[in-house]
Amino acid sequence: MLLFQCTKDAAEALTVTRKGVxxxxxxxxxxxxxxTAWVWQLHAVKIDRKLVFIAMQADTRFAMVFWGIKKGDAESLLQLFFERLANHVFWLVEDAQALDEQAAFKMVDQLLEACRSLAFHAGSDRSVQTHINEVARQCKYGFDAVGHxxxxREEAAGFDENMNQMPRSVRGGSYFFPAQELLCNTLRDFAGFDAGKLSAVRQAVQEAKRRQGAEMLLGHAQLMNPQEGDAMQALIEQLLAQGSKGKKSLH
Structure with missing residues (x-):
């Protein structure tokens, strides 16, 4: 079951009066x-006098933002929610190379099937709301930066992706990445991954992040001082090779 816990602002944004009713x-x-409920906390803010909904999964703190939704238009909100969720999950699986394409589509189908039963209820969790408020601030910063x-679609999905790569911590605990947590929870619940396979996925994701960071560092070094590019590349390749030792297969 998919359960949306709605803050007071979200509940108001999903309420309209028609002909006095x-x-x-x-x-x-x-x-x-x-x-068994899959809980997402739903909040609403106004940016540029338009409604912006923020949905955050309670366990993983994975967030999705829906921009410029009309007041009371839950149908459009749900359509965008399911489209965006399916895309994010598929992209995460693809980036981690955790499943082949056919298995990934099958897993996403099972996820959406499990969400057929859904409900909106009033309520909120203070810890989740703290993280939602951080996302809301980033939404406002983003609007101020670009002016619209x-x-x-693509722009909103890209914003989500950036938000969910930021580390979070719950009540002073260890830091984690929402995107990685959503990926692992989905693989566990809808693809039957056990602890060993999930550990391999986490290792692969961390290795990919480290490699991406090293490549960015190399590009910056070559831009700043091309003459030192070869030496820097050799050092980074050595570090990458060391990090790859003992890497387990996902299958």
Missing amino acids: IESFVETKPAPIEQ LPDN
């Missing part, structure tokens, strides 16, 4: 949290 998609009573809201 109040219509809302949100149940006013908080829902009892089932162990992103579309709800």
